[in-house]
Amino acid sequence: MLKNKQRVRAANGSVKVMTSRGTKRKASIKPETLTRSQWLKATQTSMVQHAEKRLLPTTGHASLEFKYQQLEKIGEGGFGSVYAGYRKTDSFPNIKGRNHDVPLEALLMLQASCIKNADGKSAVVSLMDKYDFDQELVLVMEKPARSVDLFTYITRCRLGDLKENEAKNIMRQLVDAAIKMHAVNVFHRDLKPGNILLEATYGVPRVRVIDFGCSCFVTEEPYHDYTGTLSYAPPEFVLRGSYRAGPTTVWHLGAMLFELLAGSKQFDTLLFISKMLQLNRVLSQDCRDFLQMCLNCDPEQRATLVQVHQHPWLI
Structure with missing residues (x-):
């Protein structure tokens, strides 16, 4: 694997570049007027913009603590720590990933979970919420029971x-x-x-x-x-x-x-x-x-x- 810092820089760079390009691209361009490479870039930009709208940050620790109950730490990876937890309203199990950098991981995971199986569920775990604080980013993800x-x-x-x-x-x-x-x-x-x-x-x-x-x-x-x-x-x-x-x-x-x-x-x-x-x-x-x-x-x-x-x- 690459070192963690290298991976973080690559991910952040991708997010920034694609977001800035997306603000300049005209929506009126028809797919048939583009090369396949241009079409892929346009599609990627659209996906990032759509995912970002669904991941509008919720500020304030009080909001996070009101909605979710954090439990024990269950792991640690290159981007941060992972905690077990559940949603207080219905005890739906989830995990929290704490991070100091905005990862492309969140956008791609959200996009990958969009396509559902015949039963209406996705093979990719769901990203439920994002809390963006000054010094950390908290991603709340589904934790499949059993x-x-x-x-x-x-x-x-x-x-x-x-x-x-x-x-x-x-x-x-x-x-x-x-x-x-x-x-x-x-x-x-x-x-x-x-x-x-x-x-x-x-x-x-x-x-x-x-x-x-x-x-x-x-x-x-x-x-x-x-x-x-x-x-x-x-x-x-x-x-x-x-x-x-x-x-x-x-x-x-x-x-x-x-x-x-x-x-x-x-x-x-x-x-x-x-x-x-x-x-x-x-x-x-x-x-x-x-x-x-x-x-x-x-x-x-x-x-x-x-x-x-x-x-x-x-x-």
Whole structure:
């Protein structure tokens, strides 16, 4: 990962640039008069403006304390601390992230949660409120009840590799979530078991995507600075120092499936491309084909998100 200060500067810079450009762009420009690159920039600007309107700051600690009850500290990351809590009116569980810098993370998470599933719910956790104080920013996010991160589920709850059908049910939701995020030009960049929650529901556990601290907008141009987890970085970045959104997301999906099926083995790109990390278990041919399509070391030959979504193993 990049150092935290570098990540914060990059995120803040993106917000400022896109907001200032958005105030100058004319709404009358028709999409068909723009190149794809210009259209993407216009779309990103519109999304930022729309998200910012929905995240109007509420000032004053009294307002925050009146609406939410803060509980114990449950974690700490590169951007700040995370606390458990609940909304006082209905005891709805939530988490508070305290931060000293305005992150692009909040806007992207809000945008990614806009597209709902058939049940009217989003695979991305909801951003409920933002409180902007002089020295800190408090983001209030949904905390799915009875949930556990996918890494803990694999290593502690199941104590080993998952059955193929169970892995398929989880992957089907992950692929769908990835496609929905890319549809609104959100590139998570750090999809891994630790950033996926499994919410206990009747039947199949529900997948929830968290932690947009490394996320950015999808662009046509390749990226050169990697801010995700290096052990999941795609081979093209490891070998050539550049990567693209679609192929990288597919690689991350393949890496997560590898861990779902491998149990105690944690994925590492360097070990995988050097053939020092292999999956030794009996799997259906469709499952093996799906995994190989996702983990093709050549990004040009790697499956696209659409091809992954339409693969027979998931149908």
